[in-house]
Amino acid sequence: MKIKVSAAALCLVFISVLCLAVPVQAAGMTPTAGVVGTTVTISDLASGSYSIKWDGVEVKQGTLPGGGSVTFIVPDACGGDHAVTVENPVDNPVFTASFSVLPSISISPISAAFGDSVTVEGKGFADAESSIKVTYDDTDMETGISASSKGSWDATFSVPSSAKGSHTVDASGSTTEAGDVPDVTLTVSPKISLNPASGGVGTSVTVSGTGFGKDESGIRVTYDATDAKTGASADSKGSWKVTLLVPSSIQGVHTIDASGASTTADEVPDATFFVSAAVKVKPESGYVDDSITIDGCGFGGSESGITITLDGNVIKSDVTANNEGCWTTSLAIPACAGGSHFVDAYSASTAANDVADAKLTVLSKVVIEPAEGYVGCDIMVTGTGFGINKELTIKYDNVAAVTKLATDASGNFQASLKAPKSTGGGHNVIAADAGGASASGIFTMETTPPSLPQIVSPKDGSRVGLFDRAAPTFKWTDVSDPSGVYYSLQVSSQSDFATTVLSKEDLVEPKYTLTDDEALLRGKYYWRIKAVDGAGNDSGWTTSILVKVGLMPLWAFILIAVVAIAFITRLAFFLRGVKRGH
Numbered sequence: 001m002k003i004k005v006s007a008a009a010l011c012l013v014f015i016s017v018l019c020l021a022v023p024v025q026a027a028g029m030t031p032t033a034g035v036v037g038t039t040v041t042i043s044d045l046a047s048g049s050y051s052i053k054w055d056g057v058e059v060k061q062g063t064l065p066g067g068g069s070v071t072f073i074v075p076d077a078c079g080g081d082h083a084v085t086v087e088n089p090v091d092n093p094v095f096t097a098s099f100s101v102l103p104s105i106s107i108s109p110i111s112a113a114f115g116d117s118v119t120v121e122g123k124g125f126a127d128a129e130s131s132i133k134v135t136y137d138d139t140d141m142e143t144g145i146s147a148s149s150k151g152s153w154d155a156t157f158s159v160p161s162s163a164k165g166s167h168t169v170d171a172s173g174s175t176t177e178a179g180d181v182p183d184v185t186l187t188v189s190p191k192i193s194l195n196p197a198s199g200g201v202g203t204s205v206t207v208s209g210t211g212f213g214k215d216e217s218g219i220r221v222t223y224d225a226t227d228a229k230t231g232a233s234a235d236s237k238g239s240w241k242v243t244l245l246v247p248s249s250i251q252g253v254h255t256i257d258a259s260g261a262s263t264t265a266d267e268v269p270d271a272t273f274f275v276s277a278a279v280k281v282k283p284e285s286g287y288v289d290d291s292i293t294i295d296g297c298g299f300g301g302s303e304s305g306i307t308i309t310l311d312g313n314v315i316k317s318d319v320t321a322n323n324e325g326c327w328t329t330s331l332a333i334p335a336c337a338g339g340s341h342f343v344d345a346y347s348a349s350t351a352a353n354d355v356a357d358a359k360l361t362v363l364s365k366v367v368i369e370p371a372e373g374y375v376g377c378d379i380m381v382t383g384t385g386f387g388i389n390k391e392l393t394i395k396y397d398n399v400a401a402v403t404k405l406a407t408d409a410s411g412n413f414q415a416s417l418k419a420p421k422s423t424g425g426g427h428n429v430i431a432a433d434a435g436g437a438s439a440s441g442i443f444t445m446e447t448t449p450p451s452l453p454q455i456v457s458p459k460d461g462s463r464v465g466l467f468d469r470a471a472p473t474f475k476w477t478d479v480s481d482p483s484g485v486y487y488s489l490q491v492s493s494q495s496d497f498a499t500t501v502l503s504k505e506d507l508v509e510p511k512y513t514l515t516d517d518e519a520l521l522r523g524k525y526y527w528r529i530k531a532v533d534g535a536g537n538d539s540g541w542t543t544s545i546l547v548k549v550g551l552m553p554l555w556a557f558i559l560i561a562v563v564a565i566a567f568i569t570r571l572a573f574f575l576r577g578v579k580r581g582h
Helices: 002-021 554-581
Strands: 028-030 033-035 039-045 048-054 057-064 068-073 080-087 093-102 104-108 117-123 132-136 139-145 153-158 165-172 184-188 191-195 204-210 219-223 226-232 240-245 252-259 271-275 277-282 291-297 306-310 313-319 327-332 339-346 358-362 365-369 378-384 391-396 399-406 413-418 425-433 438-445 455-457 462-464 473-476 485-492 502-507 511-513 523-533 545-549
Touching (some): 048 068, 104 184, 399 413
Parallel strands (some): 033 093
Antiparallel strands (some): 104 117, 117 153, 132 139, 132 165, 277 291, 306 313, 339 358, 391 425, 455 473, 473 511
């Protein structure tokens, strides 16, 4: 009987040990496939401790006082099958199954506008998979990506020009096909951008819109809720661009918005334009004492006590802006050196440093008084807009007329010179300082010719001298001219003066006596005279006058004289003889 009891006990012990040695299968694991991050449920665990291992590495442990189900999150792992082991209690494996990791991607953010940066994360790709690429609406955005040993990777791209709405982001690699990766959706929203985003009134601003509807029409742009541009249309990618001029506005931030046929203003984030105070000069260049207009905008509404400066020196004060912060005033350019100067403005509430100044270019200028005259007259040359305290030279037709002159502390000078002998018409009077500034004016030399002289002697057809040579004196009436008078004399053996035997210029007296070397041989000659003033104006030639030189050759005269003397002598003897005969 004892033996039978012992055998029965041994059987019971053996059955108990056998039951403890063989794991009890849990009800199951749900799901058995999914992406990294999937929540997996292990059901029907016994009361007590448990441990869940992923490819032999514990991912979760704990205690179930009453038994039941537990969950775990699929860890970062490459694509494919992975072993899931459940111990319950710990160190007592009760369940082993395979979980298949699928590839997936995620994006951040899920809504963006053109140009925004989007990060794409990939998980569940093959171990160290290469040649991974990210596509946006089937267009490659990033290529050449490699996964880690756990099949993870990330990449960043900028949202390209796209119409408003949903767009598909996908990925694939050398092992993973795009069809195996669930697409993700990126929602593109509209936005506008400004270039520039700050400036003065009148600034040209380009407003660019992106993410509007495909070929959307009726787009309008508003400035502080007032239409600034209308009638724009987007292209097939929802992009458009318009340019507007900033209207009169007070200083500070102003709102620019946009809307269209299918895009409301509320969908478009406002853009802001900062209006800064600025001054403008019209015209932007001029001479000292010229009138200029100075406009200011971007000041405070009805701001008063505005002061205008030129290179920091006050040139106008007590200017008041209108209720839109704009003002205008006119003044004469004050005496100052030539070159660039800066016009600025300020008030008690607007600092000069906050006002965009304007450039005024002062030009060098000379004034000639009188503007026309005669040789020897006094010419007064006045200059403005030259360098400060610079040595200066005045030239008349590129010939130095005044030297050792200097400008004053305002770039001005004044000098006088005598109009030199020069031809009638315009002549350049040029002033240039040592700093490179120069200007010119025109002095007009008179062009009135002097009166025509009158012939005094020898008269037309008269004879001078008896023999072979004569050196007559030619005389004419004197004439006068403000530029001074000089005479030209010509003598020719031809009435048309095709050639001349004598030509004299620059005679100052109304007569000329030929020298012995200039004596005329016996014959017929013609002479004429004209008056020329210091400006080169001439009276024209007088009518040619015939003059005869000599009556006979000297030898004939001597012969006649000898014959006459002989005749007289013979006659005297004859008469003496007759007298004696009586």
